[in-house]
Amino acid sequence: MESTAAPRPAPDVGDTLVDWFAGAARDLPWRRPGVDAWAVLVSEVMLQQTPVARVEPVWREWVALWPAPAALAAASPAEVIRAWGKLGYPRRALRLRETAAALVERHGGTVPADVAALEALPGVGTYTARAVACFGHGTPQPVVDTNVRRVVARLVHGRAEAGTARASDLRDVAALAPADPGRAVRFSVAVMELGALVCVAGTPRCTACPVTGACAWVRAGRPPHEGPPRRVQRFAGTDRQVRGRLLDVLRAADGPVEAARLEEAWDDAAQRSRCLDSLLVDGLLEQLPDGRFTLPA
Numbered sequence: 001m002e003s004t005a006a007p008r009p010a011p012d013v014g015d016t017l018v019d020w021f022a023g024a025a026r027d028l029p030w031r032r033p034g035v036d037a038w039a040v041l042v043s044e045v046m047l048q049q050t051p052v053a054r055v056e057p058v059w060r061e062w063v064a065l066w067p068a069p070a071a072l073a074a075a076s077p078a079e080v081i082r083a084w085g086k087l088g089y090p091r092r093a094l095r096l097r098e099t100a101a102a103l104v105e106r107h108g109g110t111v112p113a114d115v116a117a118l119e120a121l122p123g124v125g126t127y128t129a130r131a132v133a134c135f136g137h138g139t140p141q142p143v144v145d146t147n148v149r150r151v152v153a154r155l156v157h158g159r160a161e162a163g164t165a166r167a168s169d170l171r172d173v174a175a176l177a178p179a180d181p182g183r184a185v186r187f188s189v190a191v192m193e194l195g196a197l198v199c200v201a202g203t204p205r206c207t208a209c210p211v212t213g214a215c216a217w218v219r220a221g222r223p224p225h226e227g228p229p230r231r232v233q234r235f236a237g238t239d240r241q242v243r244g245r246l247l248d249v250l251r252a253a254d255g256p257v258e259a260a261r262l263e264e265a266w267d268d269a270a271q272r273s274r275c276l277d278s279l280l281v282d283g284l285l286e287q288l289p290d291g292r293f294t295l296p297a
């Protein structure tokens, strides 16, 4: 009978990636020695759907302003929304403040190393919990983001694209990790780096890949993706852009602004109104009794 088990790459793939990472890793500030689990948590939330270059200056500002959960928990919503700047998806700023408050309440202002305790925090999902346990506390964990799923799909399963998330993704990554705990931690960041720099979306750079000899997709002759094409997210003209423009007006103002100021931010009245409503619902803006708008106190 034909086996349905996924072909396994060579057992030294994990170690090879750790050694490659030692020479190829980007020097990112949240990876440096001495960066604590709180600063790692802030970086992981900021890096969701946001490029490193945009995150770096904002992360530096946040960890300087709020070096511990208690400091962020004591900040006002307006302060955190302002400090979020133009990172996008600004609800993350408010969620991080909620996370900080929960850390103060449940963990005495410290960041736990236990994945279940981390997952129980508001705004912390499986990926972030494992990343904080692994990169913030040095506890070996399979850490699976979009880049890692793409690497696993190609390297282990011989598929061009990852498709939707699978329950087996964590197992697949854990199976590749070296046995040594310290190397297993570095492996988790190494495989993410491979997906970010080499095994990239679109056309992977297989000639520069340290594990090309073990790659199931290369061995299979690089079969094309068979599922629906990847959606390319546009930004121009979306509600996300409009919400950003409206928030920009409030961030730049010294105090509450008249509705007329917001009208200048976007021409389409229906879209502007819809986005204004959604910002109010999300708690990112408030409307005063006199009709003016302000960041939440």
Ligand code: SF4
Pocket: 151, 154, 155, 198, 199, 200, 204, 205, 206, 207, 209, 210, 211, 212, 213, 215, 216, 217, 218
């Ligand atoms: S050989 Fe190519 S497809 Fe395979 S893991 Fe490396 S970069 Fe990705």
